[in-house]
Amino acid sequence: xxxxxxxxxxxxxxxxxxxxxxxxxxxxxxxxxxxxxxxxxxxxxxxxxxxxxxxxxxxxxxxxxxxxxxxxxxxxxxxxxxxxxxxxxxxxxxxxxxxxxxxxxxxxxxxxxxxxxxxxxxxxxxxxxxxxxxxxxxxxxxxxxxxxxxxxxxxxxxxxxxxxxxxxxxxxxxxxxxxxxxxxxxxxxxxxxxxxxxxxxxxxxxxxxxxxxxxxxxxxxxxxxxxxxxxxxxxxxxxxxxxxxxxxxxxxxxxxxxxxxxxxxxxxxxxxxxxxxxxxxxxxxxxxxxxxxxxxxxxxxxxxxxxxxxxxxxxxxxxxxxxxxxxxxxxxxxxxxxxxxxxxxxxxxxxxxxxxxxxxxxxxxxxxx
Numbered sequence: 001x002x003x004x005x006x007x008x009x010x011x012x013x014x015x016x017x018x019x020x021x022x023x024x025x026x027x028x029x030x031x032x033x034x035x036x037x038x039x040x041x042x043x044x045x046x047x048x049x050x051x052x053x054x055x056x057x058x059x060x061x062x063x064x065x066x067x068x069x070x071x072x073x074x075x076x077x078x079x080x081x082x083x084x085x086x087x088x089x090x091x092x093x094x095x096x097x098x099x100x101x102x103x104x105x106x107x108x109x110x111x112x113x114x115x116x117x118x119x120x121x122x123x124x125x126x127x128x129x130x131x132x133x134x135x136x137x138x139x140x141x142x143x144x145x146x147x148x149x150x151x152x153x154x155x156x157x158x159x160x161x162x163x164x165x166x167x168x169x170x171x172x173x174x175x176x177x178x179x180x181x182x183x184x185x186x187x188x189x190x191x192x193x194x195x196x197x198x199x200x201x202x203x204x205x206x207x208x209x210x211x212x213x214x215x216x217x218x219x220x221x222x223x224x225x226x227x228x229x230x231x232x233x234x235x236x237x238x239x240x241x242x243x244x245x246x247x248x249x250x251x252x253x254x255x256x257x258x259x260x261x262x263x264x265x266x267x268x269x270x271x272x273x274x275x276x277x278x279x280x281x282x283x284x285x286x287x288x289x290x291x292x293x294x295x296x297x298x299x300x301x302x303x304x305x306x307x308x309x310x311x312x313x314x315x316x317x318x319x320x321x322x323x324x325x326x327x328x329x330x331x332x333x334x335x336x337x338x339x340x341x342x343x344x345x346x347x348x349x350x351x352x353x354x355x356x357x358x359x360x361x362x363x364x365x366x367x368x369x
Contacts, residue, residue, distance in 0.1 A: 006072055006237050008043060011036075016043035021065055021157040022049050025333070030065060030100075061153055064099040064107065071146045082247050090139045092236070094119070094132075104147055112140065116161075117339050124170070137183055170318040170349065171310060180306050192290075192298050194273055199316035201266045203338050206292045207231045207327040208256075208312045211248055215278035218272060223261045224340065226251060230289060246291055256339035320348050 007019040015036045022033040035050060036041035051070065068091060076084050076254045083169060092366045098115050106357050111118035117138065119128055128136070141158040148154050173181070178200065185193035195209050204212070216225045230248045262270065275285055296313060317338070324334050335346040 001240070003069050005070075006076075008040060010040070014038075014041050018043040018047035020047050020054075021069055022054060048178070061103045061105050063098065064102045064104065067104060067150075067152065067169050068096055068100075068143060070150070074146060075142065080249055082231060082233050082249055085235070086135075087139050087142075088236060089234055090135055094136050095140055095143070105152075105155055106193070107144075107156055108158050112156060113159055113160070122318055149325070151275070171315050172240070172318040172322040173315060174313065177306075177308055180308065181302070181343075184302060184306050189272070191273060191283050192295065194269060195295065196267050196299065197266060197304070199313055200320060201256055201263055203320035204260070204319040205229065205317065205339075206295065208251065210281075210283060210290055210295060211297045212282045213278065214275045214280055214282060217274075217282070218259075219267075219274070222264075222267050223259050226256065226258050226260060227263045229256075230291065232291060232293065246289075247248075248289070251339065252343055255336070255341050258336060258339050260337055313362075319352075321346075325350060 009017055011017050015155070016039060017034050019032045019034050021030045023031050035043060035046035037046055051066075054066065063133055075087060079087070083252075102111075116133060119133070119136075137158070144154060144156070144158055181196070182200070185196050189225055197332065199206075199343070202224070204226070209225050211228035211230035212224065212226075212324060216227065218225060226248065228248055229251045230246065231245050232244050233244055235243060270282075273282075273285070280286055281289050283295065299313050303309075305361075321334065321338060324337075325331070331346055332343050335343045338344045338346065340349075
């Protein structure tokens, strides 16, 4: 079934209603207009013509909210559903609130830099994480690139924007903390704890783990194939009233679709739990999946039992990476195991670990002299 566009619904009288922003009132609030049709396609086409007419009228200097609505329709057909949901969330919660009433010609390079700086620093503290700031910039750049494509009067360039964001060093477990967790999960051999073993010794993301089926465990070659990810996404335009739903799709990038080797230790763990039905999920042993927030609930409970604070499942991924680097693992191979888009990303993200590894190497060299 093709994806439905935003703000189109079927009324109780059987007609389809398509809404669009036609302007602003004296208070600067959006004023919506509606068109109707006997079918979804008819209502959609009527709205398109109305928006095209508005765009033509306002081509000289449209407001950002109109541009944003147009971009959402444009981008929805070109990205995965989960990606669209992420872009929509970032736009609605971080970008639209600030630029909604601005004319495109009034958006400058400096105003964007000020917007990012204002949200990143508040009373000396970070308002948003570095990752969120980068995502905001990425989405804003796509919106403004669309504006340029539509020949709107754009007077700024995202290529000139340089906002310095200081990424925090990732939290990873000390060896004592890791031993504490391993002692706890060794005491109870169940599928959930098997998932924690996988996190510690493969660095899987939680969505990849929840989507993992027994058919993805390649016992003949002692490895696992990561080809799916499971996540709960926002559904702002859902007709059934549900605000979120589960989506199982391909991983976030081409490099995330990968083969991950298994250690002998982990291979034995998986062999002990092996299911005869390849379509069952590793975390449940059934054809019904376990969604990330349920797994996180069990994981958080275990962390409290282990008296560990500020430890999330993704911490296991950071820990796996750190241990590999400390052990002298070749960074390119590690980057491929993690499914990173590039080796440079791995080095930038885990620079603290590589420096420790370099220090150990230099000290080892000195000991040989």
